[in-house]
Amino acid sequence: SQQGEEDPQALSIQEGENATMNCSYKTSINNLQWYRQNSGRGLVHLILIRSNEREKHSGRLRVTLDTSKKSSSLLITASRAADTASYFCATVGGDYKLSFGAGTTVTVRA
Amino acid sequence: EPEVTQTPSHQVTQMGQEVILRCVPISNHLYFYWYRQILGQKVEFLVSFYNNEISEKSEIFDDQFSVERPDGSNFTLKIRSTKLEDSAMYFCASTPLGGETGELFFGEGSRLTVL
Numbered sequence: 001s002q003q004g005e006e007d008p009q010a011l012s013i014q015e016g017e018n019a020t021m022n023c024s025y026k027t028s029i030n031n032l033q034w035y036r037q038n039s040g041r042g043l044v045h046l047i048l049i050r051s052n053e054r055e056k057h058s059g060r061l062r063v064t065l066d067t068s069k070k071s072s073s074l075l076i077t078a079s080r081a082a083d084t085a086s087y088f089c090a091t092v093g094g095d096y097k098l099s100f101g102a103g104t105t106v107t108v109r110a
Numbered sequence: 111e112p113e114v115t116q117t118p119s120h121q122v123t124q125m126g127q128e129v130i131l132r133c134v135p136i137s138n139h140l141y142f143y144w145y146r147q148i149l150g151q152k153v154e155f156l157v158s159f160y161n162n163e164i165s166e167k168s169e170i171f172d173d174q175f176s177v178e179r180p181d182g183s184n185f186t187l188k189i190r191s192t193k194l195e196d197s198a199m200y201f202c203a204s205t206p207l208g209g210e211t212g213e214l215f216f217g218e219g220s221r222l223t224v225l
Contacts, residue, residue: 033213042114042201042216043153088153096211097166098143100153 004032004072004089004101012107019076021104023089024069030092032065034074037086037103046074046087079108112136116202116217124225126191131220133185133202142185143203143214144177146170153201159185192224 004023013019023032031050035043049056049065049072056063062075076083086103093099115134123129135142144156157167157177164177176188185204189196199221203214 030211035216042218043203043214045213045215048213090153092211095166097155097158098211098214099155100145102152 004091004099006087006089006101006104008104009102010105010107012109013079015079015081015108015110017079019079019083019106019108021074021087021106023072023074023101025072025089025091025101026070027093029067030094030096032063032072033090033092033098034061034063034072035088035090035100037088039085043088076106079106081108081110084108114202114204114215114217116200116220118220119218120221120223122223122225123192125194129189129192129196129222131187131189131200131202131222133187133217134183135185135202135204136206136215137183139204139206139215141165141205141207141211142177142179143205144187145201145203145216146198147201147219148198156187156200189222192222194224197222197224 004025007022033048034046037043047058047063049063060077065072086105088100088103090098090100117132142159145153147153155168157171158165174190178186199219201219203216
């Protein structure tokens, strides 16, 4: 399986701090995506990084990809209470199927 | 903004009953998916659907499951004889793209509770 595995499982930070979570996967990928899920809600796409890209930014989000280490990181800068959610990495390999990891639950304290 | 809509939002059923979960994907999208998430666990792929047929399915998607696109807008997931372990949140998703799988657009989910 090429499913991503996130680390840490849970993260609690103060508002204004940065949140970093990591994702590792097992096999080669076409792209890696990050999604957010608010409690009891659907998944919302945040960012996609292709296998030939190393870093991508979107607003307060920064994603890195290291294909040699089969890992990715998601950084949320200047966190807000509204960033409280679960964050999932998802990989797409040769089968064009999106496979999710177990997620990191982020709690931002006011 | 176009969105994927799912009904019902919550369904409670007795073990052994048939359940149909409905989805209306975004209108110009070509690829459709069902995923499920058991409470507190990871999101698991069930099936993908393109050009009116299943393109891929997971081990979870056994003979008890079926999908259908009965008309130009709806995409349904049927569970023929529900089991307790089918209790989960079921998410429908769609994407316009072929080839490389890009961003998936997810619905808000249908929570299935099997008693």
